[in-house]
Amino acid sequence: MNIDTPDIEAILRQAPRPEPPADLKPALVARLKLPPPGAAPSKATTRRLTGNWVRRWGWVLAPATASLACAVVFTVQQVEITNLKQKLRAVLPSPAAVRPAQPLPTPVASQVQEGAAGSATFNPEATQLERQIAQLGDEVNRLEQLQAENDRLRTQLARAMTLPPEVQTNLAALDQAEARAQAIACVNNLKQLGLAVRLWATDNGETLPPDLRSMSNEISSLKMLVCPADTNRQPAQSWAALTSANASYQYLGVAGESVNDPHWVLFICPIHGTVTMADGSVQMGMAKAHPERLVRRQGKLYYENSPSDYLGDARSQRGSSSEKPSPAGAPGGAPNP
Structure with missing residues (x-):
């Protein structure tokens, strides 16, 4: 026999109606009976109502209360972190404000570290902030070291650039000694060249060579033609x-002319002003010290020891013109290889 839902419902409807107990209604009325107006509720009623409220809503309010407590704690921590950030911005407004001479103040740093340590369990940002503070301290220390190293290098450079007075005096003396040595070496070269002219003239009828290349046998080294300076x-x-x-x-010699004129200038150094005479003698620095004694006549450069030398030659060569020697490299004074 299959019984479906409509059959079950029909059977239940045919069942007799249950009768409530006789004492149910008075008991309910007694429980729901309210005290008269103005009367204080009984302790049993209060305890019963409170206990019912707690049992009914306690399981809902417990998580809400815990969540509210967490929210309050989180809000307090956020406020503390915000205050700490403001203090940090006041102390370090920008990376450029971190100077070796102005490290992070100790009270502020301790407050920041304490606040960050207290809030680390609730906010990871506090831990990161503490790590950044430690990094800033390391950067400040490195900047101080770099500044000290920079100052030390600047001091060493200044000392290296500024020589002691005695060293400067010695350098000046060395420069003067070097210049003097070059001038003496120049005199020696000109003496060798004057001797070469005399040797060439001895083999060629006491006449002058046309150029330097003609004296290749008499000049021992080509270095003698270059002044050390x-x-x-x-x-x-x-x-x-x-x-x-x-x-x-x-x-300045003229080919074929006699070498026996002692006042004739054969070589001149444009740098030192030293000259070599036709007789082989050398006058050191004379062309610069006494340029007025150099006189050019008839294409030859003469050195006059005194005005009488020039006057005597002028009487013998009346009508000839006098002129200053040409500068180095100019026409009439250029080297003649």
């Missing part, structure tokens, strides 16, 4: 390669 010229590699760029000294 002349930094613009280098000795030639061979006599065939010799040009005016390889000779500092000007040769």
Whole structure:
């Protein structure tokens, strides 16, 4: 026999109606009976009502209360973190404000660290903030070290650039000694060249050579043609390669003329003013010290020891013109290889 839902419902409807107990209604009325107006509720009623309220809503209010407490604590921590950030911005408004001479104040740093340690359990940002504070302290220490190293290097550089007075005096003396040595070496070169002219003249009827290349047998080294103080010229590699760029000294001799005129200037150094006479003598620095004693007559440059020398020659060569020597490299005074 299959009984479906309509059959079950029909059977239940045919069942007799249950009768409530006789004492149910008086009991309910007694329980729900309210006290008269103005009367204080009984302790049993209060306890019963309170206990019912707690039992009914306690399971709902417990999580809400815990959540509210957490929210309050979180809000308090957020306020503390915000205050700490404001203090940090006041102390360090920007990275440029971190200077070695102004580290983070100790009271503020301790407050920040204490606040961050207390709030680390509720907010990871506090831990990160504490880590950043430690990094800032390390950066400040490194900046202080770099500043000290920079000051030390500046001091060393200033000392290196500023020589002691005695060292400067010694350097000046060395420069003067070097210049003096170059001038003496120049005199020696001109003496060697004067001797070479005399040797060439001895083999050629007491006459002067036409140029320097003609004295290749008498001049032992091409280095003698370059003044030690002349930094613009280098000795030639061979006599065939010799040009005016390889000779500092000007040769003023005239080919075929007699070598027996002692006042005739044959060589001159444009740098030191030293001259070599036809008799082989050398006058150191004379052309610069006494340029008025150099007189050019009939294409020759003469050195007059006194005005009487010039007057005597002028009487013998009346009508000849006098002029100053040409400067180095100018026409009439250029080296003649």
